[in-house]
Amino acid sequence: MERSHVPVLPAEIVEFLKPDTTNAGPVVDCTLGEGGHSALLLEHAPDSRLIGVDADATMIERARHFLGPRASQVEFVCAWYDDFWLSYTGARPHRILFDLGISTFHLAGSGRGFTFREDEPLDMRLSDSVMSAAELLSGISQEDLADIIYVFGEERYSRRIAAAIVRVRSAGGLRTTGDLVETVTSAVPAAYRRGRINPATRTFQALRIAVNAELERLRTALPRALAALSPDHGRMAVITFHSLEDRLVKWAFRAASGDESAVGRSAVTAKHSTASKFAPKLIDTVAMPEGERITILTRRPVVPSYEEVAGNPASRSAKLRVVEKTRIEESW
Incomplete structure (x- = not known):
């Protein structure tokens, strides 16, 4: 180990x-x-x-x-x-x-979808006692999802991102972290995609915070x-x-x-x-x-x-x- x-x-x-x-x-x-x-x-x-x-x-x-x-x-x-x-x-x-930091093991070795750098299942759980990110995203309303992304991610494009996620979810295309990154990236302005951080960073933070309360x-x-x-x-x-x-x-x-x-x-x-x-x-x-x-x-x-x-x-x-x-x- x-x-x-x-x-x-x-x-x-x-x-x-x-x-x-x-x-x-x-x-x-x-x-x-x-x-x-x-x-x-x-x-x-x-x-x-x-x-x-x-x-x-x-x-x-x-x-x-x-x-x-x-x-x-x-x-x-x-x-x-x-x-x-x-x-x-x-x-x-x-x-x-x-x-309160997330362990490097969780990001790089757990396979639980904490990072946008790998294509992994939408899990994000620190314990299996809570629902996964996939379960959260499968039934949440667009309005509530936008609130989560805005409040927990302090993401200014939260409503655009939430709308895009719901559209992709409806088409059955939201299964992995790679799908989520692609969806978020497509929802934000081109200039935002070229910013200091990956455009999906704040959305991933928000979902992880929500999943684990x-x-x-x-x-x-x-x-x-x-x-x-x-x-x-x-x-x-x-x-x-x-x-x-x-x-x-x-x-x-x-x-x-x-x-x-x-x-x-x-x-x-x-x-x-x-x-x-x-x-x-x-x-x-x-x-x-x-x-x-x-x-x-x-x-x-x-x-x-x-x-x-x-x-x-x-x-x-x-x-x-x-x-x-x-x-x-x-x-x-």
């Missing part, structure tokens, strides 16, 4: 999340993947205990393999991270990590993870890869730190997209247990260095935000 994924911001994750050997709480890697970040953290704290969560059973087995002897320190949990935090009753973690899972999981975090200088880090995720994390962290202006904010920005039934729910008040408070350690997101991007181009859009939880000192 060959490792396919390079963890992003490795030095920064170690800097912020290096386990505290005096804290008995576990480290929780909410997006285990192939275990790259987990391996780094365990190397710096060989006696620590780690809980590795991933919705994909294949990734659990890949992580178990690549962690080698370190796997004995890991409790592997095959679950969506929002479901994990909904039912978690264990010791309060002193380090929590979310890496990524933003709603994140919106649900963040406050639960923050509440569970140890108040003895526990730290939580989130790596995002697109603006919808980053805005959601930014507002959730601000709300948890007591910034009332963050409550009611949305991950989406366009006025009519916030009214869409597909838009993530607005950020609620993120209440901390009594006597505990959240401090934001990264007022601006940390981004990869020029050297890292040169060596690992997949890291170019990564943004890291980190918070710390402490106890509120009693006043006398």
